[in-house]
Amino acid sequence: MLSFTPYENPMYFGILGLALLPIVIGILCGKRFHWYETLISVFFLVLTFGGPKITQGLALITYLVYEVLLVWVYTSYRKKNNQTGIFVATVILAIIPLVIVKLTPAIQEGKQAIIGFLGISYLTFKAVQTIMESRDGVLKDFSPWFFLQFLVFFPTISSGPIDRYRRFKRDYDHVPKQEKYFQLLQKGLHNIFMGFVYKYMLAYVFGTMWLPKLEHYALMAHGLSWSLVGVMYVYSMYLFFDFAGYSLFAIGTSYFMGIETPINFNAPFKSHNIKEFWNRWHMTLSFWFRDYIYMRLVFFFMKHKVFKSPKTTANVTYIINMTIMGFWHGVTWYYITYGILHGVALVVNDWWLRYKKGHPGKIPHNKFTEVFATFVTFNFVCFTFLLFSGFLNTMLIAK
Template identity: 30%
Template structure:
C-alpha cells in the first residue's frame, strides 16, 4: 500500500527533492514541480477519481474566487462558493448516512431499493481542502470589504495550495493569510500566499530539526501507537465483554495516547516535509495532555481545526457578541458541528456535544467565581491556585478527554455504551487476558515524566547546537535505521486520514 510511510514514497520523494532544489533560483518552477508531485502522490494514494474530483473542485473554486473579486455581488459568490463546497463535501463524506436512510425509507414504503448505489469513492483529503477553500473565499471577501490591496492566488497557485501533499491527507489546515493562533515550529506566522508568491530564493528550513521530526514521527507511529493499537485498543474495543474492567480501562487510556501519538506524529512529519521544501506549516499540537482545563485543551489539540472552527463557525454564529447565554449556545453548536464533521454516526454527535457542554460549564463556573468571564483569574482559577490546583485541573481535564474519546473511537453509539458497561461490570467474573497494571503503570509514569522531558529537550537544544552537524546527522541516521529495522511489519494507516 502506497503511503507516507512506504518505501515507494521515500524513493519518489528523494528524486523529487533533488529535482526541486536543482531549481532553487526559480521559485515558480519549484511551485510547478510541487504541484505535479502533489497530484502524482494523490493519484498513487487514492486513484484517478479522487484526483479528478480535486482538480474539478479546484477549477470551480478558482472561477468563483475570480467572480467574487470582480462581481458587483461579491456576497452572492461567497455564499455560492461555501454552498458548493459544503455540498461537495456532504455528498462524498456523508453518502453512506444518506444512503442508509433512503434505503430504510424505501423499504418502509415497500419500494425497491436495489437501484440505490451501494457506495462511492471517498476522495483523499476532501475534508481538509474543503476547509481551505472556504477559508480562502472568506479571506478574499474580507479583503474586498476592507479595500485591501492584495491580489488573489493565480490558478496554479490555488491548485498548489489546495493539493499540497503535506496537507492533503489529514492537514494541518493551512490559510492563505497569517492567522491568530496558527504558528509554525518557531512560533512564526505561516500564511501560504506569501510563501507561494515569493520570488526570493527558497532554502531548506531547519533541516536538522526536520529530519528529527520525521524520526520522532516514525517512532511515535510504528513503535508506540502501533503497540497500543495492536495489543490493547483494537482487541478490547472489538470485544469489550471478553476483557476485565481494568483491561478495558487500560484500553480507554491507551486509545487517547494512541490517537495523540498517531496524529501528532503525522502532523510533525508533514511539517518536516514542508521545512525541507522551504515552507512553514502550522503546528497542530502543543502538549494537549497537559491542558489545565477544556478550553486550554482545545488551544493545544488539533490547533488548525480548532482555530478554523473559531473563525468560520463560532464567530459567524455571533461569537461572544450577543450576551453570555448566546455565547455558550454558539460554543455548543460549534463543537457539535465539529463532532459531526468527524463522522455522521450518533457517537460523534455526542462527542462534540460533550465537549461543547464542558466548555460552556467551565464558562459558567468562571461567571460564578468572578462574575466576568473575561477576567483571567476567573478563566484560569485552578491554574492560578498553585501547582496543586493546576495539577487537579490537568487531572480532571485529561480524564474528561479520555472518557469522551470512547465515543470517538467506537464505531457506533451502542458500542461506546458497551465499553462503559464492560468497564463497570467486568470486574466480577472476567479473568485478565493481559496484565493491565503493567500498561496503566507505564501510562502514569509517562504522563508524569512528559513535562520533565519537554523541559529537558528545550534545555538540550543549545547544547546540541554546539555539536558538529556530521555527528548529529549520524545519530539521526542510526536512529532512523533502528526505527525501520525494529518496526513491526506492514504499513499502518494514519487515523485522521479517515476524516
C-alpha cells in the same frame, strides 16, 4: 501503477527524499523552482490517487476544477459587489461536495460517495476560508493558478495541517535566507524523525499491539470493565501519536520546501482546561472552526440581537460550533455526541473561569490544583475519545 497513502510506506519516504533534493539545492542557492514544485506536486498526487485509487483521482480533478472556478468567480464578483446572499450561496456551493460525501454513508447504509477522495475536508476548509477572506476584504490579490497550488500542496493535502492563503503565499513567493533555511532544514529533519517515533513506534504499540487485545477483553466482559477503561486510555494515546506523527511528517516536508506550515499539536494532554486543550489539539482545525464558524456566529447573533446576554451568545455558539465539528467527523450518534459534550464542556469551563475571577481568594491555586485540573481535563478528553472511537457502538451491537 504504484499507489501510496502519504507517509505510510518506506518507499514513499525514499521517493520523497529524492524529489525534495533539487528544491533544497535551489533554495540554498537563493532560488525557487516553482515549475519543479508544481511538477512534483503533480507526481505525488498521481502517486497518491493513481492505480487502484484512480476513481478518487478523477473525483479530485473534478473537485479542483469546480472549487477553483467557484472561488475565482466569487473573488471577481467581490471586487465590485458585496451582497450577503451571493456570499452565502457561494459558501454553500463550496461545501456541497463535502456534505454529499459525509451524508452518503448515513443515507445509503455505509456506501461511499463517488465524489469522495482522501483530503476533501481539508481542501474544502481552504476554499471556504478563501471565500470568507475575500468577503471580508482582506484578500485583494487572488490568483486562480496560485489558489490551485495552495489547494494541492502535496505534503498536507490528505490530512492537513490547514494553512491560510495569505500566510502560504508569503512563504511561496519568498526565498528564505540561507541561515533561516538551515534552521528550517534542522527543524524539518527533527519533525520527520519525531514523526517516525510517534507514528511507527508509539502509535504501533498502542494501536496494534495493545488496543486489539483490550478491545477483545472488553467485548468479552459485556459491559463496564477495567479492559474498557484500558481501551479508553490506549485508544486516546494511539489517536494522538498516529495523527501527531502524520502532522510532523507533513510539517517537516513543508519545511524542506521552505514553507512554514503551522504546527498541529502542542502537548495537548498537559492542558489545564478544555479551552486550553483545543488551543493545543489539532490546532489548525480548531482555529479554523474558531475563526470561520464560532466568531462569525457570535458576530451574527450580536448584530441581530438574537440573545440579550453576551454570555448566552458565547455559550450557544460554543455548542453549535462543536456540534458542527461532530457532524463533520461523520453523521453518527457517537461523533455528534462527542461534539456536543465538548461544546458543553467549553460552556462549563467559561462559567468556572468567570466564577474564579469573581471570587478571588476563595478558590485555591497551587501546584496540586494545577495537577488536578490537568487530571480532570485529561480524563474527560479520553472519555470523549472513547465515544469518538465508535467502540461503545460496537459493544452495543455485540450485545
